[in-house]
Each structure stands twice: as C-alpha cells, then as structure tokens.
C-alpha cells in the first residue's frame with residue numbers, strides 16, 4: 144500500500160499540523176485576543192512554520208525584568224583593546240497599560256540594553272525608557288492597534304504614543320533614545336535612567352518629529368537628522384547639531400506626498416533622502432476606523448523621489464524614480480559629480496502587512512535586495528543590485544560615513560523564514576561575501592554594530608558586535624566578530640541569563656581615554 148503524505152511547505156512543516164506554542168506565552172495571549180477569523184488565519188500561518196521557525200519566535204516574547212550584573216559566562220576571549228559600551232534599543236514588551244497585547248512590531252515600549260566592555264569583561268544592564276506611555280500616562284491608541292471602545296475612543300486621536308524604541312545614539316557626550324514620531328529622550332549613559340524628553344530650546348516644535356536615523360559627519364563632528372512634518376504641507380524638517388550639542392533647524396525640503404521617511408544618508412556635499420510611496424490613507428485614521436499602521440499603504444503608482452539637499456545651502460533637487468520600498472539606507476558618497484547611495488529595498492508592500500502582524504510574520508515571500516543608486520547631475524538614476532540574498536540592517540565603519548567604503552556589514556537570512564540567522568560582510572568592490580550562519584536552529588542575530596580599534600585606520604581594523612537570540616535556552620548573548628573575518632565565526636560570546644527581545648538599532652561608544 145502506498146501512503147500519500149501531504150507535501151511539506153517550503154519551510155519544511157507539514158501543513159495543517161497544530162503548532163506547539165507552549166514556549167510562547169505572549170503569543171498565546173495575543174492569539175486569544177483576536178477575533179476568531181483572524182486567529183484562525185494566524186494559526187494557519189504558524190502551521191507553515193518549521194520547528195526551527197517556531198523556536199525562533201521566542202525572540203518576540205516580552206522581557207519585563209530589568210537586570211544589572213557582570214556577565215560571568217564568557218566563551219572565547221574579549222579583546223583587551225575592545226573598550227566601551229554597546230548600546231541597543233528595541234521593543235521590550237508589546238502591550239498597553241492594561242496588559243492588552245499589541246499588533247504592530249513598532250508598538251513595543253523602548254527597552255535599552257548596555258553591554259559595558261572593559262579589560263575582557265562585560266557588564267550588562269537593561270532599562271525601559273520612562274516614556275509617558277511606559278508610565279501609563281498616555282496612549283491607548285497605538286500605531287497598529289486601536290483603543291478599545293470603537294470609534295468614539297479613537298476618533299481624532301491621530302498621533303501614537305512616543306515609545307522611544309528605535310535607536311540609541313551618543314553625541315556631544317549625551318545619550319538619546321530615538322523614535323521618529325516625536326522628540327528624543329535623553330538617557331544617562333552610565334545608569335540608563337531616563338533624564339527626560341528633549342526639545343532643544345524649542346527647536347523641535349509641535350509634534351517634534353525627529354528621525355531615529357541621524358547621520359554623523361566624521362569630518363565636522365556634526366549630527367544631521369530630520370523629522371517628517373505635514374503642516375502646512377508635507378516636508379522634511381532637517382536639523383544640524385554641532386559638535387558641542389547645539390541643535391538648529393538647518394533646512395526644509397518639500398515631500399511629494401504624506402509619506403513615512405525612515406532614514407537618510409550623508410555625503411561630503413549632500414544629505415540624501417529616498418522617499419518611498421508608503422502613503423497614509425488619512426480619513427479612516429482620523430475617523431478612528433483604522434489604526435495608523437493598517438492605513439499605511441504602499442502605492443507604487445505614486446513613484447519614489449530621491450531628494451538631494453546640498454550641505455552648503457545650494458538648491459535642493461528632487462529626482463523622480465520608479466517606486467522603491469525602502470526603510471534603510473546604507474552609506475552614500477560623492478563620485479565625480481554623481482551622488483551614490485545604497486539601500487535595502489523590497490519588491491512590493493507585503494512587508495508593511497507583516498510588520499503590522501509581526502508575531503506570526505514570515506518573510507520568505509518578502510525578499511529584500513541590497514541596491515546601489517547612482518544619481519547623475521542631469522538627474523539620471525542608475526540602479527544596480529549589490530547582493531542577491533535577503534538582508535537588512537546595513538552598517539559600515541563610522542569613519543567612512545559619507546565617503547566611499549568597501550565593506551558593508553549586514554544581517555542576512557539563509558534558513559529561517561522570519562529572522563536573520565546570519566551576519567555578512569559584503570565586499571562592494573568585487574561582490575564577494577564573508578558570512579557566518581548560526582548553526583543552532585531558531586537562533587537569530589540583530590543588527591551588526593561597528594567598534595573600531597583605537598588608532599586603527601583600515602576599514603577592517605575593527606570588531607563587529609551583535610546580539611544573538613539562543614532559541615533552545617530562550618537566552619541572548621553578545622557576539623564579537625573580527626571585522627576582517629566574519630566567516631570564521633565569533634571570537635567571543637558573553638552569555639546572558641535571559642533573553643533580549645528582537646531589537647532595532649544601536650551604537651558603540653568607545654571608552655574615552
């Protein structure tokens with residue numbers, strides 16, 4: 144007798160089998176709050192997952208405890224010259240004041256981590272940013288989840304709460320937790336205590352939008368950043384903060400439509416923006432019918448625009464282009480009059496749907512492509528792919544910001560469907576790559592962050608730091624790579640007693656000598 148078994152899904156799971164969610168209490172609570180049809184839809188998604196993919200979902204469980212301890216469990220050897228603090232930011236819990244689970248990846252309360260590294264030792268500390276939302280004083284309507292109570296509870300409540308969850312950067316001796324829809328929170332760099340919201344003497348006015356992706360000029364020490372404003376018409380309000388920490392409005396650039404703009408890049412002569420047609424359908428949001436995240440739609444028929452803002456005050460250029468969906472730019476540079484900028488791009492808008500239902504999201508049909516765009520003085524745009532593997536979170540050596548760099552470091556995805564299980568160094572000169580893929584099922588990496596060797600001048604004279612989620616033990620670990628040889632694997636890991644939920648961005652602050 145021949146038994147016909149169901150065909151395995153692309154990820155190796157048998158369709159229709161009930162997934163074991165016993166290790167995922169937050170996910171179970173979330174599913175229990177959904178309407179029946181949506182719950183079944185999401186359970187059907189989970190039934191496609193392989194065992195490793197189900198294990199990987201532990202990184203989306205919340206971490207409610209704040210820790211402060213020396214990490215004793217270290218494998219390998221932390222280099223003595225590696226001295227400073229890796230700061231990371233990301234959602235720590237996805238719930239409102241009443242404990243109600245939230246839908247959207249971007250809706251988690253910002254939780255900062257600090258790995259303080261000195262003399263081969265590591266100290267770990269994490270603290271939630273004491274936002275008004277965390278303290279329970281604001282925000283019942285979130286980016287991806289309406290407030291309970293239907294239209295009366297949601298109508299007119301347009302701006303979601305400032306969660307301070309996206310990036311953490313140090314400039315002019317001050318540490319800031321960033322969230323693009325509002326002003327930054329200043330944080331004590333040693334204790335991670337929240338010092339308060341900062342508006343820089345009123346320069347961040349009204350909503351105070353301030354992107355989570357500033358660019359730093361290694362030549363001048365300036366930090367450039369921007370906010371998206373809609374009144375009286377859509378525009379980018381760009382800020383320059385000098386090396387002493389004084390922030391001033393620098394310039395404003397019109398936007399072609401009300402769009403989400405997440406990142407910018409810097410060359411020695413220009414600020415570079417790539418506007419993707421992620422366009423908000425305003426009426427259902429204002430009327431309280433849909434949360435902001437569900438009303439954000441990819442509208443490719445509206446096209447994209449590159450906006451080039453000269454740093455010397457010259458005229459701003461807007462170069463139209465076929466639609467590109469991108470959140471993250473990598474580096475940019477000037478090349479004989481051309482502006483060159485690299486970006487992580489997506490083919491269509493499915494990523495937005497996955498972000499708004501992140502707990503069961505898979506990305507195997509949402510591949511990204513790392514692209515290079517060359518913009519000529521006449522406004523022609525040449526587009527070339529840099530890598531053909533799904534990737535995100537590109538970083539490079541900080542000293543090469545705004546200049547041509549050779550190596551891009553990024554997360555890549557080889558086996559998992561939802562998370563990035565690899566760290567890759569891509570050689571932009573010849574396209575070769577050096578990749579380390581975690582051998583353990585369900586493990587994933589967050590963004591690789593550069594830590595330059597003091598006194599080093601070569602681009603690879605550095606370490607790359609990241610955090611790996613260890614699925615089997617539901618813990619996380621700091622991972623240190625030699626930037627010159629990623630494929631060789633970690634040179635050291637510092638193993639935490641607990642996990643850190645999936646994060647967004649971070650930075651390394653070298654210890655001052």
Ligand SMILES: [Fe+2]
Pocket residue numbers: 355356405470471647648
């Ligand atoms: Fe980002």
